Amino acid sequence: MQARHKFRTASICLLFVIQALFLLAIFVENRSSYLILAFIGLLSLLILYSYLRSPIHHHKHEYESIRIAVWVPVGAIISYYFNHTFGLGPVLGAALTGTLGSFIPNIYKDSTYLPHLPAAIYCGAFVGMSNAQVAHGFSFVLAASVFTAIFLIVSKSLLNGVGGKLGTLAFLGVSLTYLLLYLFK
Secondary structure (H helix, E strand, C coil): CHHHHHHHHHHHHHHHHHHHHHHHHHHHHCCCCHHHHHHHHHHHHHHHHHHHHCCCECCCCCCCCHHHHCHHHHHHHHHHHHHHHCCCCHHHHHHHHHHHHHCHHHCCCCCCCHHHHHHHHHHHHHHHCCCCCCCCCHHHHHHHHHHHHHHHHHCCCECCCCCCHHHHHHHHHHHHHHHHHHHHC
C-alpha cells in the first residue's frame, strides 16, 4: 500500500514538473514582460495547490477501453487536416473536430459506447493542433496520437478534478513523439 502512495506522489510531482517546464518555455519566449513572469508564478502555485488538495486519484485504478482510445487518432487526423489542409488554424480546427464529435452520441441514444467517444476525439483534436514546425505531417500526428491514446488508457482514474487533462495528455503524446524523433534522427 505504501508503494502505491509513493508512486502516486511521484506521478503527481512528475506531471507538475512537466507543466512547470511548459510554463517556463512560455516565459523564455516572453522574457521581456514581468507581468507574464508574475502570471506564470501564480499559475504554478495554483497548479501545485490543486495537485496537493484535490482528490485527483481514485482509490481503485481503472483503465480506459481500447475501443474508446482508438478514436484519439481519428480526432487528431481530422483536426490536423482542418488545421493545415483547409487552413482553418489550430483553434478552429480543434473546435470543429470537437463539435462534430459531440454529435456522435446522437446517432444511437441507447448506446453505452457512443457517449464516451466525444472526449477521446476531442483529446485527439488537441494533438491535431500541433504546429507544422513540430508536427511534420500526418505520420507524426498519427504517432503522437497513438502515444496520447495510450496515456488516455492508463489515466482513466488519474487526474480527476484537474482541468486540462485531455490537453495535458495530448501535450505528453506530442512531446514524447518529438523527443523520440529528435533522439533517433
